[in-house]
Amino acid sequence: MAVPATAVPISSNVQFDAALIRKMSQQGPRYTSYPTADRFTDSFGMGDYLQAVNSVRAMGARNPLSLYLHIPFCDKLCYYCACNKIITKVRSKADEYLTYLKREIEIQGKLFADMNTVEQLHFGGGTPTYISDAQMGDLLAHLRKWFRFATDDVGEYSIEIDPRTVSPERVHSLRAQGFNRISFGVQDFDEDVQKAVNRIQPEECTLGVMQAARDAGFRSISIDLIYGLPKQNLITMDKTLSKVIAANPDRLSIYNYAHMPALFKPQRRINEDELPSGETKLDMLSLCIRRLTEAGYVYIGMDHFAKPNDELAIAQRQGRLHRNFQGYSTHAEAEMVAMGVSAISSVGSTYSQNEKTLEGYYERLEQGELPICRGIKMNVDDLLRRIIIQMLMCNFELSIKSVELAYPITFANYFATELEKLRALEADGLLTIDQEWITVTPKGRLLIRNICMVFDRYLGMPREVKVERMHYSKTI
Numbered sequence: 001m002a003v004p005a006t007a008v009p010i011s012s013n014v015q016f017d018a019a020l021i022r023k024m025s026q027q028g029p030r031y032t033s034y035p036t037a038d039r040f041t042d043s044f045g046m047g048d049y050l051q052a053v054n055s056v057r058a059m060g061a062r063n064p065l066s067l068y069l070h071i072p073f074c075d076k077l078c079y080y081c082a083c084n085k086i087i088t089k090v091r092s093k094a095d096e097y098l099t100y101l102k103r104e105i106e107i108q109g110k111l112f113a114d115m116n117t118v119e120q121l122h123f124g125g126g127t128p129t130y131i132s133d134a135q136m137g138d139l140l141a142h143l144r145k146w147f148r149f150a151t152d153d154v155g156e157y158s159i160e161i162d163p164r165t166v167s168p169e170r171v172h173s174l175r176a177q178g179f180n181r182i183s184f185g186v187q188d189f190d191e192d193v194q195k196a197v198n199r200i201q202p203e204e205c206t207l208g209v210m211q212a213a214r215d216a217g218f219r220s221i222s223i224d225l226i227y228g229l230p231k232q233n234l235i236t237m238d239k240t241l242s243k244v245i246a247a248n249p250d251r252l253s254i255y256n257y258a259h260m261p262a263l264f265k266p267q268r269r270i271n272e273d274e275l276p277s278g279e280t281k282l283d284m285l286s287l288c289i290r291r292l293t294e295a296g297y298v299y300i301g302m303d304h305f306a307k308p309n310d311e312l313a314i315a316q317r318q319g320r321l322h323r324n325f326q327g328y329s330t331h332a333e334a335e336m337v338a339m340g341v342s343a344i345s346s347v348g349s350t351y352s353q354n355e356k357t358l359e360g361y362y363e364r365l366e367q368g369e370l371p372i373c374r375g376i377k378m379n380v381d382d383l384l385r386r387i388i389i390q391m392l393m394c395n396f397e398l399s400i401k402s403v404e405l406a407y408p409i410t411f412a413n414y415f416a417t418e419l420e421k422l423r424a425l426e427a428d429g430l431l432t433i434d435q436e437w438i439t440v441t442p443k444g445r446l447l448i449r450n451i452c453m454v455f456d457r458y459l460g461m462p463r464e465v466k467v468e469r470m471h472y473s474k475t476i
């Protein structure tokens with residue numbers, strides 16, 4: 001299959017330019033937070049978090065709440081996995097975990113008592129549906145005991161499921177339990193690719209779950225694909241895309257597989273000889289963008305696509321898209337309270353992360369403490385850069401005037417060095433700059449991380465604490 005190597009307009013809002021991508025691709029953060037998690041320090045603790053909650057309360061608690069619940073268990077190992085998960089078939093481990101998770105929910109619920117309602121809930125993992133239907137019901141009842149939730153038409157309540165372990169009946173049950181958005185991994189429909197990554201997920205199983213989600217009335221169905229897996233090529237990818245487009249999900253994420261076996265042990269089981277070359281990966285990305293945009297999907301940014309009438313695309317058109325640890329969101333400016341092992345909260349002007357091991361997590365809760373082990377208090381410069389990175393990531397443009405109205409700076413002076421670097425990117429065609437706007441071009445959109453990196457003050461600075469698994473993936 002011939003894929004043009006030069007700039008070809010394939011949709012009005014994104015343009016694939018192979019030569020430019022080859023030139024600009026480098027390692028960089030995904031900016032689900034700014035400062036990025038590798039800048040958190042262990043001098044930040046529970047006291048700092050409590051202070052942040054108090055100042056949110058003192059300021060009138062204007063923002064709604066967003067809850068994240070982490071369920072770390074999985075049945076089977078996918079060889080490409082780079083997540084923080086625990087593979088086990090010992091179901092009693094989940095019982096023990098839920099006991100502690102409920103303790104954490106109670107502590108957080110008391111802290112946020114009488115503050116705003118929850119407008120967003122996300123269950124992630126691992127595999128959230130590792131826990132049984134009854135366990136889920138019990139956990140949600142506990143959450144409702146400690147937090148007030150907005151009604152179904154207002155709230156965005158989402159869960160990641162594993163189609164291999166979820167029956168259509170369970171999908172209906174999840175909807176009845178209050179979830180209204182569902183997402184799951186497909187990765188690739190090709191059987192050989194599935195075997196090579198140890199994730200056998202028959203097509204009927206995926207399509208059955210999708211149909212059940214539609215019948216049950218989920219408002220948005222989202223699926224994940226990965227390009228760059230072993231045994232993938234343009235032909236397998238094209239077939240998978242045809243099946244995906246026929247399945248008609250509301251949203252799609254297409255992730256670039258970053259093979260880093262030195263950092264992620266499961267990836268050592270992948271046969272490197274079967275991995276597609278860098279050039280084939282680029283061609284696959286080009287194909288994905290072409291097929292999806294031709295099928296009517298809008299490029300939201302950073303691997304995400306949505307139908308034009310999906311809330312994500314509507315929010316982007318209206319300039320109210322937001323980015324957080326779960327990716328893009330339609331609910332801006334929420335206080336995010338994340339619970340479970342390794343979960344990261346964003347409250348007031350702080351980020352805080354929970355203990356990363358079950359032992360550490362249980363021990364802290366056993367002592368009646370919140371299991372926070374590290375984090376960061378943002379200063380004014382961090383907040384300013386965070387809003388700039390948010391705007392660029394979500395809207396692909398930045399109003400210089402709006403930044404100057406919100407912060408006591410003259411943009412051209414404060415960001416003189418950054419503007420110089422941006423001029424170089426402008427020369428490469430990634431963006432345009434005038435007196436009032438920085439605007440990302442359609443071919444700059446795929447390289448948005450490169451643009452945001454210009455505003456990242458921490459890049460290249462030494463870290464205060466040694467962080468294991470510190471790495472960034474390639475920007476494309």
Ligand code: SF4
Nearest residue numbers: 074078081083085126
């Ligand atoms: S990719 Fe997802 S389902 Fe597979 S092992 Fe990792 S967390 Fe579990």
